[in-house]
Amino acid sequence: MALSDTQLRTLHNKPYSGSVEVTDSDGLSARITPIGTITFQYRYRWNGKAVRLTVGRYPATSLKDARAIVSELRAVYTKGINPKNYFNREEGMLTLKECLERWWEKYVTGLKPNTQTLYRSVVYNTLYAEFVDVPVASIPVSAWVQFFHKQESLNKKKARVVLLQLRSVINWCISRQLIPSCELMKLSVKNIGKRPDVGERVLTYCELATIWIALERSTVTSSNRLLHQLMLLYSCRPSEMRLALAGEFNMTDRIWTVPGEHSKTGHALRRPIFDQAKPYLDRLLSVGNDVLFPGQSLDKPLDSSSASLYMRKLRKEIGIPEWRSHDFRRSLSTNLSGEGIMPHVTEKMLGHELRGVMAVYNQHDWLAEQKAAYELYADKIFWHVKQRG
Numbered sequence: 001m002a003l004s005d006t007q008l009r010t011l012h013n014k015p016y017s018g019s020v021e022v023t024d025s026d027g028l029s030a031r032i033t034p035i036g037t038i039t040f041q042y043r044y045r046w047n048g049k050a051v052r053l054t055v056g057r058y059p060a061t062s063l064k065d066a067r068a069i070v071s072e073l074r075a076v077y078t079k080g081i082n083p084k085n086y087f088n089r090e091e092g093m094l095t096l097k098e099c100l101e102r103w104w105e106k107y108v109t110g111l112k113p114n115t116q117t118l119y120r121s122v123v124y125n126t127l128y129a130e131f132v133d134v135p136v137a138s139i140p141v142s143a144w145v146q147f148f149h150k151q152e153s154l155n156k157k158k159a160r161v162v163l164l165q166l167r168s169v170i171n172w173c174i175s176r177q178l179i180p181s182c183e184l185m186k187l188s189v190k191n192i193g194k195r196p197d198v199g200e201r202v203l204t205y206c207e208l209a210t211i212w213i214a215l216e217r218s219t220v221t222s223s224n225r226l227l228h229q230l231m232l233l234y235s236c237r238p239s240e241m242r243l244a245l246a247g248e249f250n251m252t253d254r255i256w257t258v259p260g261e262h263s264k265t266g267h268a269l270r271r272p273i274f275d276q277a278k279p280y281l282d283r284l285l286s287v288g289n290d291v292l293f294p295g296q297s298l299d300k301p302l303d304s305s306s307a308s309l310y311m312r313k314l315r316k317e318i319g320i321p322e323w324r325s326h327d328f329r330r331s332l333s334t335n336l337s338g339e340g341i342m343p344h345v346t347e348k349m350l351g352h353e354l355r356g357v358m359a360v361y362n363q364h365d366w367l368a369e370q371k372a373a374y375e376l377y378a379d380k381i382f383w384h385v386k387q388r389g
Contacts (some may be wrong), residue, residue, distance in 0.1 A: 003030055005063055011036055012058060026227055027068045030058070040066040042073050046082050053084055060129040065146045072140035081128055089230060093135035093180075099173045114266070122158070123165045126151070136170070141183040148192050160193030161302045170185040207320050208232065209384030214318050223302055224310045226280055231325060233277050233378055235332035236266060237351060238325065243301050244292045246285055249273065255367065258351070269351045272371035276378035335380070345369045 003024040014036040023029045031039045038058035044051055055061065055069045075082040094102065100123070108119050129146060131139050151159035167189070170182045205210070215229050231241050240258045249256050251273065258269040273281060284292050295302040313326050333346045345366050 003028075003063055008038060008063060010056055012038055018023075018366060024063075024067070026067075026070055026074055028066060030056075040070075042070050042083065044073075044077055044083065046084070051084060054133065056134065057132050060132050062146075062150065062303065064150070065143055068142045068146045069140065072142050093137055094173070094178055095134060096131045096136045096139070099136050099169060099179065100124060100128060102178055103169045103172050103374060105384075106176075106342050112261075112266075119165065119348050122161055124195065125167065126162055127166065129131060135179075136173075136182055136184075139183060141186050144184050144187055146352055148187065151191050156194035160189065160195060163187060163192045164186070201277065201327045201330065202334045203320075203323060203327055204333065205380045206384050208328075208331065208381045209388065210318060210320060211314075212381060212385055213388055214314055220310055223293045223295075224307060226284060227302060227307060228311065228314075228325065230280055232328050233280075233374070233381075234271065235328045235350065236271070237329075238307065240269070241350065242293055242304065242307060246290050246292055249281055249285065249292075251278075251281070251285070254278075254371075264349060265351065265353050267353070270365045271349065271351075272367045272374065274371045274374040276375060276382065311342070332377060334379055339373075339380075341373045341376075342369070344371055349373060 003022060006101060007022075008030070011032060016032050016034055016036050016170055018032070021031055022389050023027050027043045029041050029043055031041055040058065040061060040063075042053045042055050042057045043204050044053070054074070055072070056066055058066075061069075104119075104124065108116055111119075131143070148159055148163060151162060166184065170179070173179045174181065212229065212232060215225055215232070227242060231238060234241065236258075240262050243262045244256075244258075248258065254273040256271045256273055258271070260266050260268050263269050289298050291301050292302065295304045295306060315323065329350055333350060336346050336349075337343070348366055349370050
């Protein structure tokens with residue numbers, strides 16, 4: 001009698017007293033322990049002796065994946081190759097888990113915390129328990145196809161992101177000769193999942209004013225409210241403002257310096273402290289706390305999850321079509337371009353690095369031009385705020 005997903009879900013991690021082995025077809029079987037641990041095995045004969053080859057553990061390896069792997073092993077067997085050699089752990093034949101661990105230790109730990117969090121949520125958490133005990137160089141392409149088919153059924157956009165980032169992991173391992181090759185590289189990115197939407201939302205001055213009014217009326221802690229008000233005015237990256245310390249703000253020269261460890265580029269950024277933002281910064285600095293936007297304790301900044309939760313709740317209360325705080329950045333650049341502000345100025349306002357020769361030879365920050373542009377932008381928003389009374 002063939003195995004079924006329903007049967008496996010019922011048995012998984014439950015007390016079990018039935019047959020030790022439940023067969024499927026084509027030599028695939030499931031070994032079940034008294035505590036409900038399920039291991040897929042491929043049974044075949046080699047040189048007259050019975051051989052059992054473990055191909056994965058449920059549910060990290062699904063029944064569909066196990067069948068795909070066994071199909072590949074049977075094809076190897078018919079060619080006169082011992083399937084056991086297909087999974088042999090030779091030097092340099094790391095498992096997927098081991099590849100991820102090496103990549104994390106040698107590469108990801110040197111990246112910024114936000115990037116580490118992204119990698120952990122998209123790649124590490126999705127793949128860490130897949131293809132257990134199988135050398136990554138021996139995973140057949142059919143198994144990768146089955147895995148990504150499952151990912152597509154859950155989230156097509158995420159499936160493509162996972163493939164893109166996993167290819168980076170595998171390329172890193174191959175380039176350092178940790179593994180000889182990987183069948184994953186045969187998968188075409190354009191045939192897996194769906195391309196993530198490119199952000200197109202540009203908030204009008206009227207919409208930005210509506211959000212500002214909602215922030216003003218919000219009863220949330222002043223730290224969270226002021227954070228998002230300044231993010232709206234500056235259109236900076238969330239971490240640049242959220243992690244800000246009092247010492248970054250020179251109120252005499254009216255300059256905010258974002259240190260390299262808080263910027264995506266890894267280089268310090270300079271922005272002006274313009275007239276409309278100054279009262280809010282004065283209020284924060286008058287508290288006398290080094291951490292400008294404290295969270296649960298005064299010595300630690302507000303965490304990103306609390307800030308995101310606040311904005312999710314705020315969005316539900318505002319009758320504006322789908323938008324995100326990241327749209328503040330696109331809105332500033334687009335709206336100010338319409339006001340005649342030059343691109344190199346808006347790029348500096350957004351904290352982007354200039355390209356080409358300018359990136360090498362021109363280290364000017366255009367602080368005066370940034371200040372004028374920020375004040376123009378804030379004036380436009382506050383005009384609409386006043387119209388609402």
